[in-house]
Amino acid sequence: MxxxxxxxxxxxxxxxxxxxxxxxxxxxxxxxxxxxxxxxxxVMTRTLHEEKAEGVEAVVALDLSYSMQAADIKPSRLVAAKETVRKLFSENRKNRYALYGFTTNALILSPATQDYALLKAALDSIEEGDILTHGTSLSHLLQKLAQKSVPVENVVILTDGGEEQDADRLIEIAKDSGMRLIVVGMASDKGTLLRDRYGKVLKDTDNALVISRLNPILKKVALQSGGAFLRFEDPDTTAQKIAARLDAVADKSLFSHKERQYRDxxxxxxxxxxxxxxxxxxxxxxxxxLLIPFVTQTSDAAMLDWFYLHEAKSAYHQGDYKAAAEALNHVSSRTLQLAYDKALTAYKMRRFKKALSILDGLETSDARMKFKILSLTGNAHARLRAYSKARRAWQAALIIRRDENLLYNLKAILG
Structure with a gap:
């Protein structure tokens, strides 16, 4: 404008x-x-954008029992599970998800939708401090899903399994209702002690220490339902594996997504x-x-750049990377930060080659920015499985500054 x-x-x-x-x-x-x-x-309505794409419809069920506050997965099982679900939602926008939380009972947090903002709000409403229920009932969750008027075919469950013991009963419910279960084990085999909110170790009625570990029946239940069993690794990797499993086993549907764009x-x-x-x-x-029109002509670009940068930042934080990329493309100024932001947005949209094409031309003497460019370059190469290039980029970044996440990534690709 x-x-x-x-x-x-x-x-x-x-x-x-x-x-x-x-x-x-x-x-x-x-x-x-x-x-x-x-x-x-x-505002004034500018366009009504309609996008059709094939996607998968799935229920994502998050274990909210007290044992999910255990810290054998850092910072806690629940926090790691929430971040995994957030990554799954934000990076697989073509799919339609419903979000459930469950302990001894199941509660729907969001109906099936492609609205990432709604799913994110539902996910953010879950607070560790509000969870007091001890016990996990997978059977109640599956029974509730089996009773839905619209059949549920794909169910992603992030859980430690609790004390569930009747694997055959769970398999029977899943098979009878046609559900494929993708179960993510959110605990270690060794397990850990459970503590109350004051840090005191919990004990059972026999005064024995309570140790929560991964329930071994989860793998059997997942595989015999026709689904898959995954162990939690990190939010990014686990979310990618869930999406890959859904693509492999689920039937795709044609979803129509309409988005109305406005002019402020x-x-x-x-x-x-x-x-x-x-x-x-x-x-x-x-x-x-009489000089005002000429003054405004020169200040116009700066004002519009501010507006589009604000729109891009807002869309990025909401996880709408496509809208962020479109806003950044309208910015007329050409700065190093803008180029990096475009590369980061392309990376978030899983356009790793495009991100690398932008990053390859960036040069700076600023150590902080150089670290960010090298880190993102390594991440993009790793996503493309070009591990030798990723290693070189991360090692160059670590020379500038020590970073625990980069060290973890480097160790992962070096084995």
Missing amino acids: KLLYPEFLMLFAALLYLYTRNRKPIQLYLALALMIVALSRP LFWIPLLAAAGLFLFYFVQIPKKWL
Whole structure:
């Protein structure tokens, strides 16, 4: 949008007319009214974007029992499971997910949807401190899903398995209702002690220490239901493996996703209000007013760049990487930070080759930025399984600064 568009010229003409008349309080009232209009964030519908794509519909069930607060998976089983689910949702936008939480009972947190913002809000509503229920019932979860009017075919369960013992019963429920279970084991075989919120070790009724470990029946239940069993590794890797398993075993459906795009108009009444205040309180030679269109012409690009950068940042934090990339493409300035942001957004959209093509041309003497560029370069190469290139990039980054995540990644590819 340009400030010399007709809507701005009309405002400029109106302001010029008001200024040539005697200054009256009505100008102040009009300015306040325009500020109120600006605060209401007026918009104009620009386009209705419809996107059709094949995807998978699945239920994601998250174990919310007290044992999921155990720390044999850092920082806790529940935090790691939530981050895995967040990665799964954000990086597989073509799929449609429903989110459930379960302990001894199951609760739907979000219906089946492709709305990532809704799924993220439901996921963020889960707080460790609010979970007090001891016990996990996979049978209640599967029975609840089996009773749905629309058959559920694909179920992803992130759990430590609790004290569930009747594997045959779980397999029977899954098979009778046609459910394929992809189970992610969110605990270690060795297990760990459970503690209360004050750090005191929990004991059972016989005064024995309570140790929570991975339930061994989970693998049998998952495989015999026609699904898969996965052990938690890290959020990124585990989310990728879940998505790959869903793609391998699930039937795809054609989903239609509609998104209405809007054009923000708040800046028009805001600019008019600022002009009215300026004209009321400041004596400006009338001939200077003729320079305003030329001044705004030069400041237009900077204002639009700020607007698009703000839109890109907001979309990125909401996990809408496509919208973030589109906003960044509208920025007219060419800076190193902008190029890095474009590469990072491409990486988040799983366009690793595009990210590398942007990163390859970036050079800087700033150590902080160089570290970020090398780290992202290594990550992109690793995603493309170019492990030797990833190793070189990460090693170069570690020369600049020690980073535990990079060290972990480096050890992983070196075996």
